[in-house]
Amino acid sequence: MNPVVNVPPTMSTLDRFLFSFFNPDIAGRYWKAIAEGFVTTTWLGVTVIITGLVVGLALAVARAQHVKPLNFCIIVFADVFRALPPLVIIIILFFAFPYIEMAMSAFTATWLSLSLVLAAFAEEIFWAGILAVPKGQWEAARSTGMSRLETLQHVVLPQAVRMTVPPLTNRVMAITKGTALGSVVALHEILNVSSSASSESGNATPLLVGACAYLILFIPFVWFGRWIETRFAWKR
C-alpha cells in the first residue's frame, strides 16, 4: 500500500494547511516511532551532558595543577574539539574508525563526538570560572594549611561553578541539540524518525510532532537552568 496521502484537490487553503501540517491521522500513525526517537534523543542527551561535564570539569581541575606538559595537552584538546564541527567528528568515528578496527554503533559515535565537544567547551568555561575567583581566596585557604586540591574543592570550585552556570547552560543546550546530527549515521533519534516519516507520508505533520518532542525535552531544561542560576546566585 502506498503510504503517501495526497491533498484532496477540492480543499480550501486553510484546510490544505491543516491537512499538511496538523493531520491527526498521520500524527496517529507515526507518534509511536517518534516517541521512540524521543527516548533515544533523551538518553543520548543525558549521557552526553554527564560525560561532557564530568570530563570538562576533570580537565579544568587537572589544568589548575599547573603541570606544563599536561596543560599543553589539555589546551590542544580544547582548541581542536572546539574548532571541529561535531558532524565531522561523528562521520570520522562512524565511517573511518572501522578501518582501524574500532567500529562503533551510530549511538556510540554520536555520543562520543558530542561528549568530546562538550568536554572541550566545558573545560574552557570551568577554567575561566576558576581564573575569575580572586587570588586572595587561594591565599586565604592555603594559609590555613589547605592543599591546592582541597582549596580547589572547597573554596574555588564552589565559587567558579556558580559563575559558570549561565554560559554552561547555553553551551549544554546547543550541544545537546546536536543529537540531531546522529541522523546522518542513521541513528533513530527524533529528527531522523520524524523526517523519514514525513518523506514516507508526503506530509509535514511528523516534523511538527518532532518539533513538539524537542520542546517537551528542552523547555524543562531551560527552566532547570534558570532555577539553578537563581538557586546558586548569592548577593555580594
Place this chain on the structure above:
Amino acid sequence: MKQDLPPILELKGLVKSFGALQVLKGIDFSVQPGELAFIIGPSGSGKSTLLRCCNRLEEPDGGSVTVDGIDITAPGVDINRLRQKIGMVFQSFNLYPHMTALGNVTLALRKVQGMDKATADAKGRAALERVGLTDKADAYPNQLSGGQQQRVGIARSLALEPLIVLFDEPTSALDPELVGGVLKVMRELRESGMTMVVVSHEMAFARAAADRVVFMDQGQIVEQGPPEEVFGNPKHARLREFLATLADRH
C-alpha cells in the same frame, strides 16, 4: 614576652626578587614568643613580601625561615601542616563568600584537621567569641561590615591555634570608623600572649601596643627598637623622613 626562649620566628639572610627587582636584600629578623613586632616603611619597601615569605605564600629565593625551630623552606617539609601554626590576616579579608562566618572559621578544622562538625563548630564559635562576633556565626560575609569581616578573618586564623599570627595591613581597607574594633581585637590578642607580626600604618597602635617597631626601606631593615625610641629618637635619616611625611599627612 620571653627573651630567654628560642624565637618563634627567625629569618636569616632572606632574599627575594621579582624579576630583576630585588625586594628583600638579605633580611635577618626574629620574633620572641609573645612579642608584637610592628613593621613600618614606605610602600615598596618589602614589608608585605617579608610577611608573605614567613608562610611561603611567596617562595624566598635565598636564606631561611624558621618557625618554632623548623626551617619551613627546607626541601621536603610538609608546608600545609606548618601553615596551620602560622596564622595570616589579609588586607582584603579574603573571606569565602559562599560560606557563613562559622563556615569560614571551621573550614580548615574540618577539611585539614579532619575534625567532626560538632567539635569544629564548638571551636569555631569560641574563636568568633574571642573577636566579639558570637551573634554573627550564621551571617554571610556580604551581611557583615568590613570591620566584622576582618574580625572573622582573625577568628579564622585563631581557630587553628597558631603559634604566631601575621597581619598584612589589616585595617588599610577599612573605613576609619571601623578600624577601632579590629585594633581592639588585636590588642586583646596581644594581651593574651599571642606572638604577632603586624605590617600596618596605624602608628598610634604601634606606640601603644608594639614591643618593637621595625623600619624597612628598599628591601632592608634600616632601624628597629622599642616604639618610644624609634618614634621619639629616630637615628637614620630615612626613618626621620618617613616619620615626617606621616606627620605631614595628619
